[in-house]
Structures are given as structure tokens and as C-alpha cells.
Amino acid sequence: DQQVKQNSPSLSVQEGRISILNCDYTNSMFDYFLWYKKYPAEGPTFLISISSIKDKNEDGRFTVFLNKSAKHLSLHIVPSQPGDSAVYFCAGSQGGSEKLVFGKGTKLTVNP
Amino acid sequence: ETGVTQTPRHLVMGMTNKKSLKCEQHLGHNAMYWYKQSAKKPLELMFVYNFKEQTENNSVPSRFSPECPNSSHLFLHLHTLQPEDSALYLCASSPSDSLSETQYFGPGTRLLVL
Numbered sequence: 627d628q629q630v631k632q633n634s635p636s637l638s639v640q641e642g643r644i645s646i647l648n649c650d651y652t653n654s655m656f657d658y659f660l661w662y663k664k665y666p667a668e669g670p671t672f673l674i675s676i677s678s679i680k681d682k683n684e685d686g687r688f689t690v691f692l693n694k695s696a697k698h699l700s701l702h703i704v705p706s707q708p709g710d711s712a713v714y715f716c717a718g719s720q721g722g723s724e725k726l727v728f729g730k731g732t733k734l735t736v737n738p
Numbered sequence: 739e740t741g742v743t744q745t746p747r748h749l750v751m752g753m754t755n756k757k758s759l760k761c762e763q764h765l766g767h768n769a770m771y772w773y774k775q776s777a778k779k780p781l782e783l784m785f786v787y788n789f790k791e792q793t794e795n796n797s798v799p800s801r802f803s804p805e806c807p808n809s810s811h812l813f814l815h816l817h818t819l820q821p822e823d824s825a826l827y828l829c830a831s832s833p834s835d836s837l838s839e840t841q842y843f844g845p846g847t848r849l850l851v852l
Contacts, residue, residue, distance in 0.1 A: 630780065662843075669742065669828050669843025670781070715781060725794060726841070728781035 629653045630718050632729035640737055645703040647732050649716030652697065656718035660726065661690060661701050664713045673714070674701070706736045741765065742844035744829050750850045751819065759814040759847045761829030770812040771830040771841060772804060781828070787812060788834065819851045 631650045639645045649659075657678040662670035676683040676690045676699065683690050689702045703710055713733045717726040742763045751757050763770065772784040786794035787806040801823075803815040812829055826848050830841040 628780065667845060669830070669845050671843065672840040675840075717781075725783055725786070725796070726781075727783075730778065730780045 628729075629656075629727045630716055630729040632714075632716055632732045634732050635730070636733040636735070638735045638737060639706050641708055642705045645701075645706045645710065645734055645736065647701040647703075647714050647716075647734065649699045649701075649729055650697060651699075651718050653718065653720065653727070654697065655720040656727075657721065658719045659690070659692065659699055660717045660719075661688075662715040662717065662728075664715065664731070670715055703734075706734075708736045708738050710734060711736050742829060742831055742842050744827075744844040744847050746847060747845065748848050748850075750852065751816070752852055753819060753821070755819075756815070756817040758816065759827055759829075759849075761812040761814075761831075761844055763810055763812075763829075763831040763842070763844075765831060765833075765842060767831040767833050767842070768809050769832045769834055770806060770809070771832075772812065772814050773828040773830060773843075774825050775828060775846075776822075776825040784814075816849075819849075821851050824849055824851045 660675040661673040663673045664670040674685050674688050674690050676692050681692050692699045713731040715731045716729040719726050745760045769788045775781045783796050784798045785804045790806045805813040826846045828846045829844040832841045
């Protein structure tokens with residue numbers, strides 16, 4: 627059973643517009659969430675995280691929103707840039723465990 | 739060289755072969771991880787080592803055998819693998835095994851089992 631779901635395998639947006647990547651989770655014990663970004667032939671790199679005590683965390687062009695009642699989080703990138711084209715992975719964890727549970731990823735393409 | 743490196747980057751092996759994947763981190767971290775990413779599946783944690791001690795084995799078959807001789811090196815020994823073990827194997831490290839520490843990933847080894 628997949629505990630972290632990224633239901634959109636791909637997303638295409640125009641440069642300068644907003645990119646919204648969605649992630650749903652089923653494990654109500656998850657209390658920490660992370661987004662990773664992965665370019666081809668490279669390992670995932672950490673992007674932004676959020677604790678369940680918050681509903682929003684912002685870092686520059688990247689904002690993560692958490693809706694605990696809906697078990698849903700989203701990553702907003704604004705404005706989107708061609709260099710943001712990558713696969714984005716959502717991950718969750720519980721109780722400070724190092725065990726991250728990842729989604730399948732969403733491939734974002736930002737068109738110039 | 740900095741960051742997390744993995745060798746080889748690509749590996750093709752038969753089901754009767756024995757091979758090893760190597761991971762090295764130059765970040766002074768104490769925790770290291772092996773992940774597996776199969777096609778169309780989520781990234782899966784396989785093993786966690788903290789200060790050279792294994793702290794997590796995520797129900798991985800015994801044909802995968804990890805080794806952590808020191809905090810900078812992590813190996814994954816492979817023997818009698820199956821074609822379904824073909825995947826991208828990613829190594830990661832973090833300062834400790836606390837989730838508050840970001841994990842840094844290597845580029846991965848793409849493994850094909852014939």
C-alpha cells in the first residue's frame with residue numbers, strides 16, 4: 627500500500643507562471659514532510675521541508691502547504707523557471723525517524 | 739572531491755554474478771543510507787547505518803548485503819540477484835540519523851540484472 631502518492635506523473639507549465647505539485651499521504655502518523663528535486667543522472671537534492679505543526683513553509687520561490695485534515699501537501703513554485711524542470715519527489719516520515727517514505731515523483735517541465 | 743559519490747555508475751550483471759556497489763561521502767556525516775528506485779515505483783529505503791552500525795533493514799532480501807567499514811564508506815554486496823532487482827540504487831548520507839538532518843544523495847548506480 628502506497629503511503630505517499632503523487633498522482634500526477636507529469637506537469638507542464640510556462641516560464642513565469644506558477645507550478646503546483648501535489649502530494650497525498652495515508653499515514654496519519656506522518657509529522658514531517660520533505661520535497662526533493664532530481665535532475666537526470668543525479669541523485670535527489672533536498673528542496674524544502676515542513677513539520678506538521680505548521681501549515682506553510684516558504685523559501686524563496688518555493689512554498690510548501692500542508693493540509694493535515696485532508697492529508698495533502700503541495701509545492702508551489704513561483705515564478706517557474708526552465709531550470710526548475712526536474713522530477714519532484716514528496717516524502718513523509720513519522721516521529722523523527724530517519725525512514726523517509728517517498729512518492730513516485732512528478733516530472734515538471736517548464737517551457738521557455 | 740566533495741559530496742556523495744557512487745561507483746560504478748552503471749552495472750550489468752548476470753544472476754550468478756557477485757558484484758559490489760560502493761558509496762563514499764566526503765561530508766563528514768555519520769549516517770548513510772541505501773535506497774532503491776525501481777521503474778514506476780517510489781524510492782524505497784533499504785538500509786540505514788549510523789556510526790557504522792546498522793539501524794534499519796527494511797525487509798531487504800539477503801541477496802543484498804550491506805557493509806559499512808567506516809562512516810565515510812558504504813558498500814552493497816550483490817549476489818544471485820534476480821531480473822526484478824534491476825533498478826537505480828541510491829546512496830545518501832546525513833550528519834546523523836535524525837530526520838532533522840537533510841539527506842544528501844549520490845548520483846546512483848543503475849543496475850541491470852540479466
